[in-house]
Amino acid sequence: AQSVTQPDARVTVSEGASLQLRCKYSSSVTPYLFWYVQYPRQGLQLLLKYYSGDPVVQGVNGFEAEFSKSNSSFHLRKASVHWSDSAVYFCAVSPSNTGYQNFYFGKGTSLTVIP
Amino acid sequence: GALVYQYPRRTICKSGTSMRMECQAVGFQATSVAWYRQSPQKTFELIALSTVNSAIKYEQNFTQEKFPISHPNLSFSSMTVLNAYLEDRGLYLCGAKDRGEVFFGKGTRLTVV
Numbered sequence: 001a002q003s004v005t006q007p008d009a010r011v012t013v014s015e016g017a018s019l020q021l022r023c024k025y026s027s028s029v030t031p032y033l034f035w036y037v038q039y040p041r042q043g044l045q046l047l048l049k050y051y052s053g054d055p056v057v058q059g060v061n062g063f064e065a066e067f068s069k070s071n072s073s074f075h076l077r078k079a080s081v082h083w084s085d086s087a088v089y090f091c092a093v094s095p096s097n098t099g100y101q102n103f104y105f106g107k108g109t110s111l112t113v114i115p
Numbered sequence: 116g117a118l119v120y121q122y123p124r125r126t127i128c129k130s131g132t133s134m135r136m137e138c139q140a141v142g143f144q145a146t147s148v149a150w151y152r153q154s155p156q157k158t159f160e161l162i163a164l165s166t167v168n169s170a171i172k173y174e175q176n177f178t179q180e181k182f183p184i185s186h187p188n189l190s191f192s193s194m195t196v197l198n199a200y201l202e203d204r205g206l207y208l209c210g211a212k213d214r215g216e217v218f219f220g221k222g223t224r225l226t227v228v
Contacts, residue, residue, distance in 0.1 A: 041224075042221060043121075043206075043208055043219050043220060043221035043222045044159075044208065044219045045219075090158065090159065094217075101147040101149060101164055101166070101212050101217070102147075102149040102161055102164045102210070103149070103151075103159070103161065103210065103217070104161065105151075105158045105159040105160075106158060107157070107158045108158050
């Protein structure tokens, strides 16, 4: 069984501040890990993904995430946020036993960046 | 490039009626298509995974009788919401996969009145 926990439903930060959005996962098989962003009334856009190798992966718009097998975590970070980063961020796992064809999403973290 | 189109983008249906939504893959072959629903204030729930030439696998709480899916070729899939009620409202997303990547459409937003 797969599950994703995003413990923070809402996060508010000031523009220019650093950001960390937390994600923990549980998977019975080796998963791929993803972060997606949803802007208001839009679908999903891929920020970054982790398959294997270097645990720190770089994504678009200055985002990065770090995989930790020991902690079953995949936290998202950004050094300096911009007001345009305000959106809902979803962490997701894709299990290997389905050929990485489908995703299980966390409940999302709504990020508000204050100018 | 690879794109996924979903249509309609928005739709309204009366309670108890049915609504069909479509997912078109452009620029790649969609060997599998997964359908998701995002209910208001909630995350994306996997409804079912459809792989060409294989049986469609529905997740718990979703059935073929309620959400029949067609995936006749490598570029197209459709799903119908039968007898839609208030709890079926939300954003329906399809994710289509080729050999390596999954591409998402922008979704079909269903309102039930």
